[in-house]
Amino acid sequence: MLIETLLFICLKNMPNPMPQSPQSLRTMYLQDPSTWTKPWVDKGIIWEEIGALPDTAPYPDSNPYSESKFKLGEKLFNDPLLSKSGQIACASCHDKELGFGDGRKVSYGHDRQLGERNAPSVAMSAFGVEKFWDGRAQTLEEQALMPIVDPKEMAYDPKKAAQRIAQIPAYKQAFKEAFGTETITPTLMAQAIATYERGLMPRNKQFDRFLKGSTKAMNDQEIQGLHLFRTKGRCMNCHNGVAFSDQSYHNLGLSFYGRKFEDLGRYNISKDPQDVGRFKTPSLRGVGQSKPYMHNGLFPHLRGVINSYNAGMFRPKPTNEQETDPLFPTTDPLLRPLNLTEEEIRALEAFLNTL
Amino acid sequence: MLIETLLFICLKNMPNPMPQSPQSLRTMYLQDPSTWTKPWVDKGIIWEEIGALPDTAPYPDSNPYSESKFKLGEKLFNDPLLSKSGQIACASCHDKELGFGDGRKVSYGHDRQLGERNAPSVAMSAFGVEKFWDGRAQTLEEQALMPIVDPKEMAYDPKKAAQRIAQIPAYKQAFKEAFGTETITPTLMAQAIATYERGLMPRNKQFDRFLKGSTKAMNDQEIQGLHLFRTKGRCMNCHNGVAFSDQSYHNLGLSFYGRKFEDLGRYNISKDPQDVGRFKTPSLRGVGQSKPYMHNGLFPHLRGVINSYNAGMFRPKPTNEQETDPLFPTTDPLLRPLNLTEEEIRALEAFLNTL
Structure with a gap:
């Protein structure tokens, strides 16, 4: 009974294992998003499913389109x-x-x-x-x-x-x-x-066409990447919704706190010590065409960005003098090593280029 | 006897077939360039072997380096x-x-x-x-x-x-x-x-390091691409020497003669009708970092350039009125369909990115 209970708890909390065949992934992702494998997001994360962009951009009532x-x-x-x-x-x-x-x-x-x-x-x-x-x-x-x-x-x-x-x-x-x-x-x-x-909203991108039923718009590698994006890559913790952004601010350990090129990011505006080194989650739409990456353009290629996420991003250690500094920034605990294989990294990159 | 003679002529004029194994290609290209397979260049083409850049750039006596x-x-x-x-x-x-x-x-x-x-x-x-x-x-x-x-x-x-x-x-x-x-x-x-x-001469690029004995500086695909560059890709007809340029002018069928965006290229300077639509052969050093490509930036990616060469580039046909126009430009006869496979195109692209 104890073993059964433990097994039940384990299975219940274990993320869905990745379906094995490219065909089964393809079949799943061509169905309605409500039927997709649940994404791997941490407890408490408010997320929306990724999906196709609307045909027309949303315009506010205060400044409608003409x-x-x-x-x-x-x-x-x-x-x-x-x-x-x-x-x-x-x-x-x-x-x-x-x-x-x-x-x-x-x-x-x-x-x-x-x-x-x-x-x-x-x-x-x-x-x-x-x-x-x-x-x-x-x-x-x-x-x-x-x-x-x-x-x-x-x-x-x-x-x-x-x-x-x-x-x-x-x-x-x-x-x-x-x-x-x-x-x-x-x-x-x-x-x-x-x-x-x-009105500059990207249109007719591969991912959107695939979701709308063009089965050839994405190849097997790209679909594998999509699945990794939603699962093992943990990307949807921050990059979710049709815009692939939670519209929030996160610390990736890139604030160069106390060093040359220091940038306190969101803290400059909010003055909240928790915001030191936090920057807005950018949309990933068109990401393949908008290098270099990060608020400081640190990475010239997408591959470097993915490699860094795979390593769990950066966790600067405070110096002795910084130990008691209430502003010393903390890298977002959402970030952790991902253990993606070389093949998985390539698949993730291929998927990002479909956006 | 006739058959023997024909066979002899055929074999003599047939370009060297591509060595089969990646290992044999690697072994060959790690040896002195004088031992490499002869490149596939057309009769009359003056070419120099490709090779590593010198450690310091050449400076003219009229303006020496300091x-x-x-x-x-x-x-x-x-x-x-x-x-x-x-x-x-x-x-x-x-x-x-x-x-x-x-x-x-x-x-x-x-x-x-x-x-x-x-x-x-x-x-x-x-x-x-x-x-x-x-x-x-x-x-x-x-x-x-x-x-x-x-x-x-x-x-x-x-x-x-x-x-x-x-x-x-x-x-x-x-x-x-x-x-x-x-x-x-x-x-x-x-x-x-x-x-x-x-002094901006590129340094420490993969290709140069490989030639200097760093066997790991190029992977099998890149070496295959190097071999294709010198053989089936016919690239060395124009892109030869350590700078990967014959320093000459060629017509790729991109002059838009008689149309919007017409550019007569070298003809504007030489006034030689043969130069209509000819442009300088650019060096391929650092080509992976210098998109877009061609004199008019027509191609946003290297892949598109290679695909177009593979198709034999462009051969605009004269309209009825242009039939007798002595300035109507002729695409360089060096260009012809290459029959490169998808895998070979990828290998060629991978090689270009080592420069």
Whole structure:
């Protein structure tokens, strides 16, 4: 009886073993997500199943979509006149050809000053609320003006930018079409830019097509990777939902606390000691096109990122002087060695490239 | 007798069949290049064996290396003061983090104007003579000043740039150390920049380490790719020597003759009708880090480049009106379908990534 009870408890708490054949995995993942193997997430983790993106991006009631607003936003997003020098556009660091990032560890801005963080892709702007690696903007509209003001980025004044583009008749006309007024204000500029960014949602990616029934959209290795993502890889603890992000903040041991390149992340905004070194969970949509990775662009390739997660990520030890420092950051306990084999790492990478 | 003769001719002209085992290929390629299987190159092709890069880059007598000149060149290469706006440096389009290119199909320049060609990597500047995709600069020193002048690139005047940096005491000091004079001239600026660029020669790459005896530096697939590069892939017809370039010009059928994005390439410089649509053979050193590919950045991935070569590249047909056009470009007859298998394509790609 004791043995039976123990066995029952063990079996109940043991994660589902991985189905053996590629065919059985394929069959399972072509069925409704409600029938999939339960993902391996830790107790207390609030998660949503991963799935196909909706056909149209979600837009807030406060700034609904219109085609004219989207087109105006695209024009503004690509216009270097929004910068003091007249040389730097939003698109300079969020380049369509570079996964809406800039391919660099950290970006260059006004007078070629180096920033401190990797330019995040704006391709999934429609999802989640808080923006920037530290979530310091509450909305996309608020975010859109902040790089214009930043002395290291576009180093300008949105009011002056508005005055500057108000000299251009085509802009007056475009604002009239989008907002019914020729009076160009920073608020309207931000609304147009945010409207454009929300529309950049990736489409027709392999993963989505597979979920919608295109059985050939993913090969066996990619499906194995999908299964590892949801199970042994433990990825869904943080990267869940259709955007593959919990929209929360985690510490991966990369804050360089007390060292060169120190970045306290979310703590700078919240002032909560628990937030030291925490950064926003980025969406994994389009991740294969948006290297390098992490808030500081530390990893040039996806393989390196996966290898580091496989090793359990970084756990900096406090020095003697840091032992009693209440701000010394703790790496998220969700991270632990994964024991993925070389083949499993490759499968996981292959899956990520389908997003 | 006839059969014997035919057989003799056939066998004599048949390229060496590929050795079967990975081990035999490994053994062969670890020996001196003079013992390697003869590469598959067409009659009349002047080629040099591929091989390890020298430890130091070749420098011309007219502008020999010195450390102070190299350091000054690095400073100038990264200085946006050389541009009219004070925002664009040489490094803007030749970014160390992006394989000394910019990761884009074509580059943005002054006032965010779009250029017409892909920014080539400058990492192999020390090799070959003529510069730019069309070879319009005779030396690297001549080349260095041309983007400063180009109204679509830095849009400035090298004399004004020299005057501007002459206001900075640290530059005066650096020129004195490098050239023995505080008088800053465009000629000296170009010499310093060229000195820096020549020193960017890639080092310690897998292929070179393998040739020098590190047997583990290349795996079996990469060695298979090396063999395919030299044989069935026919790559050495154009990409030969330690720089993996014949320093010549070829037509790959990508000139878009008579269409949008037409680019006549080498013809613009030579005015020789045979040069219509010909572009310089780029070095393949560091090719894995310098996407996208071709003079117009047409291919975002190496795989696509190899697939296109495998299909024999492009052979645009003249329209009725173009039938008698003496300028209608002809795709290089060196290009022909290769019949590489999927596995061979992967091996070739793996090899290219060792360079």
